[in-house]
Amino acid sequence: MERKEDWKETVVIGCGGIFYRLVTILAENSAYMKDAPKRVALMDGDKFEEKNILRQGITPNDVGRHKVDFWSERVKRRFPDLNVRAIPEFLVPGNVKDIIQDRSLVILAVDNHATRLLTSRRCQELSDVILISGGNELRDGNVQRYVRLGGRSRTAPIEDVHLEIREPKDKNPGELSCEARLALPGGEQQAETNMAVALYTAWFFRDTVELLTNPERMKEAEAGKVLAEVSFDLTDCSSLGAKRGAMMEVGTHR
Numbered sequence: 001m002e003r004k005e006d007w008k009e010t011v012v013i014g015c016g017g018i019f020y021r022l023v024t025i026l027a028e029n030s031a032y033m034k035d036a037p038k039r040v041a042l043m044d045g046d047k048f049e050e051k052n053i054l055r056q057g058i059t060p061n062d063v064g065r066h067k068v069d070f071w072s073e074r075v076k077r078r079f080p081d082l083n084v085r086a087i088p089e090f091l092v093p094g095n096v097k098d099i100i101q102d103r104s105l106v107i108l109a110v111d112n113h114a115t116r117l118l119t120s121r122r123c124q125e126l127s128d129v130i131l132i133s134g135g136n137e138l139r140d141g142n143v144q145r146y147v148r149l150g151g152r153s154r155t156a157p158i159e160d161v162h163l164e165i166r167e168p169k170d171k172n173p174g175e176l177s178c179e180a181r182l183a184l185p186g187g188e189q190q191a192e193t194n195m196a197v198a199l200y201t202a203w204f205f206r207d208t209v210e211l212l213t214n215p216e217r218m219k220e221a222e223a224g225k226v227l228a229e230v231s232f233d234l235t236d237c238s239s240l241g242a243k244r245g246a247m248m249e250v251g252t253h254r
Helices: 017-032 067-078 113-123 178-183 191-212 215-222
Strands: 009-013 039-043 083-087 104-108 129-136 140-149 229-233 238-242
Touching: 009 017, 017 067, 017 129, 017 191, 039 067, 067 083, 104 113, 104 191, 113 129, 113 140, 129 191, 140 191, 140 215, 191 215, 191 229
Parallel strands: 009 039, 009 104, 039 083, 104 129
Antiparallel strands: 129 140, 140 229, 229 238
């Protein structure tokens, strides 16, 4: 098993509505938690559009800029000790192996299942990686954590829990033309829902950093005894945490 110091980079894929609510606390935790990776990669091929002005914290002057350039500049300015790199690309089969590597903490905040499946399958090829994947509809959402240690899946891959990810009906935006991406319908977003996904994502990040530095918790993680998913529904103010990995026999996953 690699030592805790070898977990070097946090890779964030998707810098839209969820990321806007997540970026400050994620950067703070990355900077101030002693054992958090100090290298952060921000990846998204999108540029800001006028519709983003109201819900992603930008001004009209920022329309047309790559999202990752905007956010990497802001994070670097406030947290100069972090090594932040901007990757103005979409995650596609041609670059996934370069972007997601062993001993990465991967945060997935995208709005399509095709990218989720691509990310999950890549993580299952690695020896040590942790994936935190969040998403939402208008008033409900979920955040999943996939843990892979020592070349074995210690919790269920995200597509084994949510079968709709296994056979995506949508397309990877990186494999569409600019015109086709512009024609994609925008999903309904609500600030409170984005904030809930961001909150649970930030908690999973903090908990993961603490897990990787605690020998007893690492033993539990190797046995699949970690919280692997939180789902919520703001319509009835309910939330549900499920130890998905612990409910399945360890060793049955790739």
